[in-house]
Amino acid sequence: MLNKLKKISLSNWILIGMILGILVGFILNFWVTDPFIKNIILMDNVFYFGGTGFIRLMKMLVVPLVFCSIIVGVSSISDIRKIGSIGGTTVLLYLLTTALAVSIALLIAGIIKPGVGLHMASLIEQSNVTVNQTMTDTLLNMIPENPINSLASGDMLPVIIFGVLIGIILAKLKNETQTFNKLFSEGNTIMMEMTSIVMKFAPIGVFCLMARTFAGLGVDGLLPLSKYILCVLIGLAIQGFIVYPTLLVIFTRLNPLKFFRKFTSVMFFAFSSSTSNATIPLNLEKLSELGVSRDVSSFTIPLGATINMDGTAIMQGCAVMFAAQAYGIDLTTSALLTVVFTAVMASIGTAGVPSVGLITLTMVFNSIGLPVDAIGIIMGIDHILDMFRTAVNVTGDAICTIIVSFRSKSIDLDVFNGEKEIEKTEIEYFD
Ligand code: ASP
Numbered sequence: 001m002l003n004k005l006k007k008i009s010l011s012n013w014i015l016i017g018m019i020l021g022i023l024v025g026f027i028l029n030f031w032v033t034d035p036f037i038k039n040i041i042l043m044d045n046v047f048y049f050g051g052t053g054f055i056r057l058m059k060m061l062v063v064p065l066v067f068c069s070i071i072v073g074v075s076s077i078s079d080i081r082k083i084g085s086i087g088g089t090t091v092l093l094y095l096l097t098t099a100l101a102v103s104i105a106l107l108i109a110g111i112i113k114p115g116v117g118l119h120m121a122s123l124i125e126q127s128n129v130t131v132n133q134t135m136t137d138t139l140l141n142m143i144p145e146n147p148i149n150s151l152a153s154g155d156m157l158p159v160i161i162f163g164v165l166i167g168i169i170l171a172k173l174k175n176e177t178q179t180f181n182k183l184f185s186e187g188n189t190i191m192m193e194m195t196s197i198v199m200k201f202a203p204i205g206v207f208c209l210m211a212r213t214f215a216g217l218g219v220d221g222l223l224p225l226s227k228y229i230l231c232v233l234i235g236l237a238i239q240g241f242i243v244y245p246t247l248l249v250i251f252t253r254l255n256p257l258k259f260f261r262k263f264t265s266v267m268f269f270a271f272s273s274s275t276s277n278a279t280i281p282l283n284l285e286k287l288s289e290l291g292v293s294r295d296v297s298s299f300t301i302p303l304g305a306t307i308n309m310d311g312t313a314i315m316q317g318c319a320v321m322f323a324a325q326a327y328g329i330d331l332t333t334s335a336l337l338t339v340v341f342t343a344v345m346a347s348i349g350t351a352g353v354p355s356v357g358l359i360t361l362t363m364v365f366n367s368i369g370l371p372v373d374a375i376g377i378i379m380g381i382d383h384i385l386d387m388f389r390t391a392v393n394v395t396g397d398a399i400c401t402i403i404v405s406f407r408s409k410s411i412d413l414d415v416f417n418g419e420k421e422i423e424k425t426e427i428e429y430f431d
Helices: 002-007 010-031 035-076 080-112 135-141 147-153 156-199 202-215 220-252 256-273 276-289 294-307 310-327 333-347 356-367 372-379 382-407
Strands: none
Touching: 010 035, 010 202, 010 256, 035 156, 035 202, 035 276, 035 294, 080 156, 080 220, 080 294, 080 310, 080 333, 080 382, 147 156, 156 276, 156 294, 202 256, 202 382, 220 256, 220 310, 220 372, 220 382, 256 276, 256 382, 276 294, 276 382, 294 382, 310 333, 310 356, 310 372, 310 382, 333 356, 356 372, 356 382
């Protein structure tokens, strides 16, 4: 029996943790009435500790792992033009997939019409989400004024830029900077090992996160918004299971089923945690198992966690249509194009953390003069959608990374196709 349990892979354990968590959550929600056991012991202590503790462990890994692995990855690509071309193609793909995602959402919400016939006044809750950042500010914030500050506060874009610059310089000065080369390379090895250790707790963390969410989930708020929820879920399903596999086939001719077989645990983790940022370490690990070189993924995945949020863009497209329909506002073609543009821009420069999409949604609403109060209506049910869209966000990052690494010949196709196991070797960068 114990031997059989030992044979279950970590990915399957994560799935088991998730399903058990959902079940336990539902049981607590509908059948356990004792508030002491349900709320005080389980939800506020046991599950809270297990879930939040695990997310904190994952977050602990992000900055040092991303920083070291970007430096090591970039410094190992000695041709600076290759870095430029990988960076350029990645950013372009990220922007295109996001634009496609919003367009799909606008189309679906145009057909299903989730906002028609809603009584706005009875639904509006006070919304206090606002964001005043302009596009120029977003671009400026990418330049680290004080890199130590950016590292300390986990600001991904400045950390990426600083890491890329150090990587390029290390590649250039190779012989003069042996100590630093070795320091970052060994730092990277340490962080990869720490990731493997932390990941062993993933099934328990995921179980606690799911149990807590589903034990506290109210169904009352869901009903009047069921059409809106349906629109978002259909949009996410199209993006995740039609658009991405199609892109993978068109650009690489690789088999999407092979991708999903290994990648689902990352989606489950993103679903449970609602944060692309905390999913970075697991995403990197799974892409390595799919044969993608860390030289590429160490740069594209953290970048994607920040600037590529296709799932979030789908929610935003649906939310715009929902609010416009509910208020009886007709959106012109130019307003729709503005939505596509602003939703793409809104996804740049915000970290992949829970519910951030709701905050940047104010930017999108403001761009076409929709009343931001409408955001208050969907706020109550956003957590559940956040889970689904985060799973799509991380899948988008991985698919674009595979396409980019295929084009730059940085993927081992035998490993992807399951014909060869990935070797757990240390990467030597300066032999
Ligand atoms: N939670 C999402 C993420 O981390 C962002 C959002 O849509 O709120 O990717």
